[in-house]
Amino acid sequence: MSTEPEQPDFTDRQRAVLDKALELLVEGGEKALTTAAIARAAGCSKESLYKWFGDRDGLLAAIVTRQASKVIPGADPAANMSEDGLRAALEEFARNLLETISGDVSLALNRLAIGQASKSETGLGAILEKSGRARIGRQTTALLEKGCTLGYLHCEDPQEAYSTLYGLVVRDQHIRMLLGGTAQASAKDLELAAQTAVKQFIQLYGARN
Amino acid sequence: MSTEPEQPDFTDRQRAVLDKALELLVEGGEKALTTAAIARAAGCSKESLYKWFGDRDGLLAAIVTRQASKVIPGADPAANMSEDGLRAALEEFARNLLETISGDVSLALNRLAIGQASKSETGLGAILEKSGRARIGRQTTALLEKGCTLGYLHCEDPQEAYSTLYGLVVRDQHIRMLLGGTAQASAKDLELAAQTAVKQFIQLYGARN
DNA sequence: GATTTTCTGTACCGTACGGTACGGTTCGGT
DNA sequence: ACCGAACCGTACCGTACGGTACAGAAAATC
Numbered sequence: 001m002s003t004e005p006e007q008p009d010f011t012d013r014q015r016a017v018l019d020k021a022l023e024l025l026v027e028g029g030e031k032a033l034t035t036a037a038i039a040r041a042a043g044c045s046k047e048s049l050y051k052w053f054g055d056r057d058g059l060l061a062a063i064v065t066r067q068a069s070k071v072i073p074g075a076d077p078a079a080n081m082s083e084d085g086l087r088a089a090l091e092e093f094a095r096n097l098l099e100t101i102s103g104d105v106s107l108a109l110n111r112l113a114i115g116q117a118s119k120s121e122t123g124l125g126a127i128l129e130k131s132g133r134a135r136i137g138r139q140t141t142a143l144l145e146k147g148c149t150l151g152y153l154h155c156e157d158p159q160e161a162y163s164t165l166y167g168l169v170v171r172d173q174h175i176r177m178l179l180g181g182t183a184q185a186s187a188k189d190l191e192l193a194a195q196t197a198v199k200q201f202i203q204l205y206g207a208r209n
Numbered sequence: 210m211s212t213e214p215e216q217p218d219f220t221d222r223q224r225a226v227l228d229k230a231l232e233l234l235v236e237g238g239e240k241a242l243t244t245a246a247i248a249r250a251a252g253c254s255k256e257s258l259y260k261w262f263g264d265r266d267g268l269l270a271a272i273v274t275r276q277a278s279k280v281i282p283g284a285d286p287a288a289n290m291s292e293d294g295l296r297a298a299l300e301e302f303a304r305n306l307l308e309t310i311s312g313d314v315s316l317a318l319n320r321l322a323i324g325q326a327s328k329s330e331t332g333l334g335a336i337l338e339k340s341g342r343a344r345i346g347r348q349t350t351a352l353l354e355k356g357c358t359l360g361y362l363h364c365e366d367p368q369e370a371y372s373t374l375y376g377l378v379v380r381d382q383h384i385r386m387l388l389g390g391t392a393q394a395s396a397k398d399l400e401l402a403a404q405t406a407v408k409q410f411i412q413l414y415g416a417r418n
Numbered sequence: 419g420a421t422t423t424t425c426t427g428t429a430c431c432g433t434a435c436g437g438t439a440c441g442g443t444t445c446g447g448t
Numbered sequence: 449a450c451c452g453a454a455c456c457g458t459a460c461c462g463t464a465c466g467g468t469a470c471a472g473a474a475a476a477t478c
Contacts, residue, residue, distance in 0.1 A: 021476080031328055044425080056465095111323050117238075125387075126330070129385065167379060168377065177388075179338055181338050243435060256440095257456080430468080430470095431467085438460090440457105440465095441457095
């Protein structure tokens with residue numbers, strides 16, 4: 001974990017292949033993600049797949065890693081922000097989080113990683129976990145710290161506070177969607193859920209109290 | 210969904226077979242759950258498996274259904290309870306919930322259902338969902354309503370309140386464990402997490418405010 | 419333009435698994 | 449004692465998939 005031995009950089013061609021494979025995964029689950037199907041869909045040969053990614057597990061890892069590298073940096077926490085600015089930033093975080101986890105791609109990747117979790121130490125879960133945290137967790141934790149130092153929030157442990165915020169936002173929606181139950185509600189409900197979660201979070205960690 | 214066409218009651222023998230199969234699933238993931246392996250472990254023939262459960266999907270559904278039928282009723286919400294009694298009940302719920310979702314069996318079943326979610330409308334997810342709600346959700350919602358009518362809680366929608374409580378208790382622990390990252394922390398931490406969650410919940414929904 | 423590398427397409431191999439068939443055995447009913 | 453149902457163990461079949469081999473095309477290098 002110290003030296004980053006792998007070079008997660010691929011050729012343009014290889015990236016295109018991985019994107020095609022992800023497409024297949026999204027619309028057919030892991031069962032549909034056979035090497036033959038990928039080769040056919042991506043217009044390459046199976047031999048090239050094995051040459052580039054080693055074996056099927058390596059291919060899966062490459063798909064996840066590739067997607068994990070697509071993290072968009074997102075807005076920096078403004079140097080000086082108002083209390084309403086903080087609230088707005090938190091609500092945007094909540095909206096982004098809900099949108100992300102309810103997206104087809106996210107669901108497919110999480111299902112894949114969870115399916116592989118019991119066997120084969122390729123550590124897809126770890127990759128997803130890390131990229132997820134990197135995508136939103138880290139910078140939101142920073143946002144919370146900022147809110148603390150500015151006196152808007154009152155939290156002893158930003159990690160803990162972030163975890164609480166996550167729980168208030170996501171509730172049991174993620175597992176519900178992973179299980180295939182409900183297609184995420186409308187954008188209207190999503191907005192409402194985000195506002196409610198942030199209101200509750202501020203009620204818990206707001207400076208007043 | 211109206212007439213319950215299936216009879217989820219099995220022979221003692223069949224139940225024993227399903228338990229053995231569940232054992233295999235827990236310690237090897239879905240990959241290890243082949244019909245041959247089940248027959249060998251349970252000391253029955255493949256032909257009997259197919260005779261009893263139809264096909265492999267039916268077998269999986271039977272495993273999940275069987276486990277779902279093992280719900281233990283749990284304590285009734287006492288007719289008249291003190292405010293501390295309510296808090297204690299909520300903490301017990303939180304502890305139970307955390308223990309359950311971090312158990313090997315729960316993780317294995319959830320992984321199985323999530324893996325099947327993208328294909329084959331056997332609806333394992335729906336079964337798990339329903340049994341999970343039945344196990345704790347429903348009666349805890351009743352508990353919350355009781356708390357409302359007794360004036361200890363102040364909530365407009367018990368369902369909403371339950372959902373919030375769930376989020377505060379579980380946070381991102383469930384997805385983390387499903388992804389294979391962390392073995393759930395010690396019983397000490399679990400107790401602490403439960404207390405924290407309930408404290409926060411009461412802070413949000415307590416009558417004072 | 420010749421040579422070497424990289425790629426595609428297809429064919430192939432071994433294996434593992436879902437599902438079925440069948441002979442032999444146990445066991446309850448009469 | 450006989451019969452039939454249920455069942456075990458094993459063998460078997462078809463197929464699907466991971467992985468490899470190979471022949472020819474494309475592209476790159478000189």
